[in-house]
Structure formats: structure tokens, C-alpha cells
Amino acid sequence: MRVYNTLSSKKEEISTLNPHKVNMYVCGPTTYNYIHLGNARPLVVFDTVRRYLAFRGYEVKYVQNFTDVDDKIINRAREEGDDPLLLAQRYIEEYFKDADALGIKRADIHPRVSQHIPEIVAAIQTLVEKGFAYEMEGDVYFRVRAFHDYGKLSGRSLEDMLAGARVEVDERKENAADFALWKAARPGEPAWKSPWGEGRPGWHIECSVMSTNYLGDTLDIHGGGSDLIFPHHENEIAQAEALTGKPFVKYWMHNGFITVNNEKMSKSLGNFFILRDILAQYPADVVRFYLIATHYRSPLDFDDGKLEEARKALGRLKTTLLLAAEFLNDDLPQAAEIKGKALDFVGAVANYRNEFIEAMDDDFNTAKAIASVFEISHCINSYLAAANRGDAMDQAAVKAAVAIYQELGDVLGIFMKQAKNEETLLAGVLEILVWLRKEARTARNFALADNIRDFLKNLGISVEDGEHGSRLRYEESPQIDELMVYLLSLRQEFKAHKDYARSDSLRDKLKEQGIILEDSREGARWKFADV
RNA sequence: GGGCGGGUGGCGAAGAGGCUAACGCAGUGGUCUGCAAAAUCACCAUUCACCGGUUCAAAUCCGGUCCCGCCCUCCA
Numbered sequence: 001m002r003v004y005n006t007l008s009s010k011k012e013e014i015s016t017l018n019p020h021k022v023n024m025y026v027c028g029p030t031t032y033n034y035i036h037l038g039n040a041r042p043l044v045v046f047d048t049v050r051r052y053l054a055f056r057g058y059e060v061k062y063v064q065n066f067t068d069v070d071d072k073i074i075n076r077a078r079e080e081g082d083d084p085l086l087l088a089q090r091y092i093e094e095y096f097k098d099a100d101a102l103g104i105k106r107a108d109i110h111p112r113v114s115q116h117i118p119e120i121v122a123a124i125q126t127l128v129e130k131g132f133a134y135e136m137e138g139d140v141y142f143r144v145r146a147f148h149d150y151g152k153l154s155g156r157s158l159e160d161m162l163a164g165a166r167v168e169v170d171e172r173k174e175n176a177a178d179f180a181l182w183k184a185a186r187p188g189e190p191a192w193k194s195p196w197g198e199g200r201p202g203w204h205i206e207c208s209v210m211s212t213n214y215l216g217d218t219l220d221i222h223g224g225g226s227d228l229i230f231p232h233h234e235n236e237i238a239q240a241e242a243l244t245g246k247p248f249v250k251y252w253m254h255n256g257f258i259t260v261n262n263e264k265m266s267k268s269l270g271n272f273f274i275l276r277d278i279l280a281q282y283p284a285d286v287v288r289f290y291l292i293a294t295h296y297r298s299p300l301d302f303d304d305g306k307l308e309e310a311r312k313a314l315g316r317l318k319t320t321l322l323l324a325a326e327f328l329n330d331d332l333p334q335a336a337e338i339k340g341k342a343l344d345f346v347g348a349v350a351n352y353r354n355e356f357i358e359a360m361d362d363d364f365n366t367a368k369a370i371a372s373v374f375e376i377s378h379c380i381n382s383y384l385a386a387a388n389r390g391d392a393m394d395q396a397a398v399k400a401a402v403a404i405y406q407e408l409g410d411v412l413g414i415f416m417k418q419a420k421n422e423e424t425l426l427a428g429v430l431e432i433l434v435w436l437r438k439e440a441r442t443a444r445n446f447a448l449a450d451n452i453r454d455f456l457k458n459l460g461i462s463v464e465d466g467e468h469g470s471r472l473r474y475e476e477s478p479q480i481d482e483l484m485v486y487l488l489s490l491r492q493e494f495k496a497h498k499d500y501a502r503s504d505s506l507r508d509k510l511k512e513q514g515i516i517l518e519d520s521r522e523g524a525r526w527k528f529a530d531v
Numbered sequence: 532g533g534g535c536g537g538g539u540g541g542c543g544a545a546g547a548g549g550c551u552a553a554c555g556c557a558g559u560g561g562u563c564u565g566c567a568a569a570a571u572c573a574c575c576a577u578u579c580a581c582c583g584g585u586u587c588a589a590a591u592c593c594g595g596u597c598c599c600g601c602c603c604u605c606c607a
Contacts, residue, residue, distance in 0.1 A: 042607050072605070156534045225607030257601065266606055294544065299600060309556050319569065368545055371554035381570060500565060518569045
């Protein structure tokens with residue numbers, strides 16, 4: 001496996017400290033509001049990296065921090081008249097809602113700055129003792145000049161930085177590039193006791209301390225957005241290596257940015273899209289698909305059309321799952337041996353699986369890996385078109401192929417089950433049944449009307465006909481699948497009697513409710529419109 | 532100004548010296564179908580920002596030019 005290492009600016013063969021394990025640290029959010037799509041990219045990217053490493057047999061230890069002590073949190077809290085730590089806590093909870101919805105596996109540890117103050121203070125003290133830091137009126141600064149490798153990650157020298165300095169330099173600092181490790185408390189801010197008086201940690205020190213605290217002096221992989229390379233990650237290296245004297249990180253991974261109209265999506269530009277607003281419109285796996293259809297280091301431009309395209313593309317992949325599920329019949333015996341055409345088919349699928357692995361092994365090339373998934377989708381679709389549902393060998397072959405297909409889709413996290421909106425869909429389907437019954441009664445087709453009522457009664461749903469239409473009463477929610485099976489059997493009846501007007505209007509009604517019908521030889525299958 | 536990365540069909544996006552320049556979206560034609568959808572088969576870049584160079588061979592390497600993004604300030 002190879003990974004692009006920002007530190008060396010090239011792809012390197014991955015060789016972890018322990019051959020079977022990977023230690024991974026990813027910079028998490030500063031929790032002062034909801035996360036936006038740009039924040040979601042590293043989440044999905046590194047979640048995919050993690051899944052893939054696990055797929056390749058690594059035991060992954062994953063740590064992601066929360067910055068819950070920070071200027072922006074304090075400012076926000078002040079605006080809202082809230083306590084900074086409580087506000088941060090609230091947005092951590094909101095963060096988890098979003099991340100869970102996106103199918104992001106929780107980190108093994110989610111450390112917070114506020115819970116690691118003693119360790120941070122101790123680290124700063126050591127840095128002062130070693131001559132890497134100095135105190136100044138209650139502030140403590142890192143002495144950049146004392147750390148000779150400073151700039152090795154971002155590829156710039158101290159001179160470069162000073163040449164381009166856009167910030168007003170604090171005259172008290174020994175060097176303009178020195179950065180704060182500890183900030184003296186100002187009134188009304190959260191503060192902790194320290195040898196330099198009351199104060200709070202600077203932004204960079206938390207990551208150095210918490211990552212090494214949980215993962216050891218040297219991490220295998222450290223990830224984050226590419227805007228963190230300088231100064232954040234550069235400073236992390238300086239702090240950690242000054243502390244331990246050992247290399248801090250073996251492989252630095254940085255994801256590219258999401259842009260809107262070719263401008264970085266950011267809070268300061270105001271051109272950001274809140275993740276949960278997007279998730280209200282598009283299923284999570286569509287969002288994941290969109291985010292990994294481009295290589296993680298490339299910039300990714302966002303507009304509505306992109307998600308729409310992702311939805312269509314992913315819908316194609318999921319149709320294969322649907323077609324296969326319809327074909328597979330667990331009641332039939334399976335052939336012990338797969339040979340001939342069936343063997344060629346399974347072989348082709350296995351071959352694309354290898355291509356998938358090759359692509360992912362090469363710096364997590366998800367875009368290329370997805371191409372292999374599409375190839376498998378094609379293989380399965382075409383095989384299905386000619387396969388015989390009663391053939392034991394066909395059954396076995398399709399089952400084997402689908403297992404591979406599902407496995408790869410799961411590694412990418414793009415085959416999520418859609419549990420959401422079940423309630424709405426259910427209500428919609430019931431409404432259609434009521435409508436159908438009303439039509440039948442108007443046409444004096446009482447056989448059909450009664451049939452519908454009896455069916456509903458069997459499910460524990462009573463129909464009450466009143467002046468203004470019919471009402472349904474039920475204690476327990478019926479299974480939407482049962483309703484659909486019944487509805488489709490009615491439609492088959494209509495079609496058998498060449499009553500296309502009615503079968504088509506039924507199809508249209510379902511479409512309005514977000515359920516799409518596709519007729520096939522065996523009957524009709526249904527799927528949700530949003531994927 | 533300094534550092535980093537990039538410009539590939541109508542659109543998105545892989546490819547990083549030599550196979551027909553993947554894959555997806557959109558589009559066109561055929562099969563299937565009562566219709567639609569889905570699926571399927573076929574077609575859809577002689578050319579990879581531009582100009583030079585290296586090489587038997589360049590989208591891929593080198594030099595130059597023009598554009599674009601990111602970082603140098605909090606940001607994923």
C-alpha cells in the first residue's frame with residue numbers, strides 16, 4: 001500500500017510501527033456551530049481510509065479530538081450569553097448526530113481539550129525547561145528558532161514566513177513566528193491554573209499532547225484538511241518532536257478543499273452549506289458517494305447538480321442490488337460447483353475486486369475504485385439478464401458475485417440502508433389505498449372496495465367511511481412491504497384486464513409519494529425515489 | 532511577494548513514459564416493454580491549456596508562457 005505523504009511530497013510504501021496495526025489521529029472540529037459540507041469531507045475521507053485499512057487486515061486505532069476551548073467558542077458563547085464549555089458540549093452532541101447520520105464510525109477515543117489541561121500544562125512546562133518555550137506576562141510562546149526542523153512539513157523556511165507575514169507582529173515575541181502555547185486568562189474566559197497564572201492552552205498544543213498521549217510518541221498516520229498544514233500541523237510537529245525527541249508522524253495525509261464557484265467553502269466567506277440541510281435533501285450514502293467520487297487530495301467543486309449526479313450514479317449501483325435480491329432465492333439448492341459461463345462471470349467479478357484493491361492501495365484512489373464497482377455492477381446486470389432463476393449454479397454464481405459487490409460497497413460506505421422517511425412513505429401508501437377504494441366505490445366496484453377493506457382489517461387497520469371520506473384507525477403501524485405487495489397484486493389484476501389507465505394512475509400516485517415502480521417479467525419491483 | 536497543488540470530451544473525473552485516454556452524468560441509435568421505468572448492446576476526446584525541447588515513443592519527463600485554486604490570519 002502506498003500513501004502520499006505531505007512531509008516528503010511523494011507517495012510512500014506504508015510501513016507501520018507495528019505491521020498489523022495502524023495508529024491514526026485526525027484533527028476534529030472546533031465545536032461552536034453545526035458542521036458544513038466542507039467539514040464533512042475529511043470525516044468521510046478518513047472514515048474511508050480507516051475502513052479500507054481494516055479491510056486490508058490492519059487493526060486501526062483511531063483518535064479524533066474536539067477543540068472545545070477556543071476563541072471562537074468563547075466569542076460565540078458571549079454573543080449568546082452562554083457558558084463556553086456548555087456551548088461546546090452542545091455542539092459536540094450535534095456533531096455526533098451529523099457524523100452518525102453520515103455513517104462515520106466513531107473514533108476509539110474522542111479526547112477534548114478541556115479534559116486534558118493537566119497533561120497540556122505538564123507538556124508546556126517540559127518545553128520551557130528544555131528551552132523550547134518562554135514565558136511572557138502570563139503567556140507562553142514556543143521558541144521556533146530552537147527547533148531546527150521548523151518548516152519541514154509546509155516546505156517553507158523561517159525567512160519565507162517572515163517575508164510573507166500578513167499579521168501584525170507582537171513585539172514582545174523573540175521571533176515573529178513564535179506561537180502561543182498558553183494564553184493568560186482574560187476576564188470572563190474559561191481558565192485553569194498553571195505555573196504562569198490562570199489561563200488556557202493555545203490551539204496547537206492540544207493535538208500534540210492528546211495524540212501522543214493516546215497513540216504513543218510516533219503516530220503512523222495524521223490526517224486533516226490541507227489548510228491545517230501551516231501553521232497547525234507544522235506547530236504540532238515542532239511541539240511533539242521538541243518534547244519527545246522522536247519523529248512525531250510517519251505519514252501526513254491532507255484532504256483537498258471543497259469550493260463553491262471555485263472559491264473555498266468556508267465560514268468566513270459565508271458560502272457554506274450546513275451538512276444537515278443537505279442530509280435533509282439527499283440520503284447519506286449519496287453524500288458519501290459524492291465526496292469520494294473524486295480523489296481526496298483534489299479540490300472538489302460543489303453545486304446542486306453534483307449531488308443530483310451522484311444520486312443517479314449511485315442509484316444505478318443500488319439497482320443492481322435490487323435486481324440481484326429479486327433473482328436470489330434461498331429456498332433453492334445451490335450448486336456445489338460453479339463452472340463454465342458461471343465461472344467466467346465470478347472470475348470477472350473477482351478480477352474487478354483485485355482492481356479495486358489495486359486502486360485503493362495506491363493512495364486510496366476511491367475514484368478509480370468506484371470504476372471497478374461499476375464494472376461489477378455491469379457484470380452482474382448482464383449475467384442476471386440471461387440467468388435462470390431456477391438454476392442452482394446461476395443462483396450460486398450470483399450469490400458469490402453479490403457478496404463481493406456488497407463487500408466493496410461497504411468498504412466505501414455507499415450501500416447504506418435507507419431507514420428514514422418510513423413514516424411518511426407508510427402514510428403515503430395508506431393514502432393511496434384509501435384513494436383506490438374510493439375510486440372503486442364511485443365506480444360501484446364493491447368487490448374491489450371490500451377487498452381492500454378486508455385486507456386492511458387483516459392488518460389490524462379499520463376503515464371508517466364518513467361524510468368527508470374514509471379514515472383509517474390502527475394501533476400498530478403496518479409493514480410497508482406488506483402494503484406494497486398487496487398494492488402491486490391489485491395492479492397486476494388491472495394489467496391482466498388491460499386496465500392500463502388504472503395501473504398507470506396507480507404508478508403515478510406512488511411516484512408522487514416517492515416510490516418508483518419498475519415492471520419486469522416477474523411482476524413489478526419498487527424502490528424509493530431518493531436513491 | 533513567498534510556499535504548495537492543478538489545467539484531460541457537453542459536464543464530472545481517473546490515467547503520471549509505450550495497450551482502443553478508465554468510470555459516471557448528459558446525449559444518440561437498437562433490444563426488451565401495452566406505455567413508462569429499469570436493464571442491455573452499440574455510438575459519443577486522432578487528442579489531454581499554449582509554445583518549445585528530451586525520447587524510437589509524451590496527456591504523462593524538462594524549459595518557458597498563460598490561466599485557476601489553496602496556504603502564508605481563525606478555518607476541514
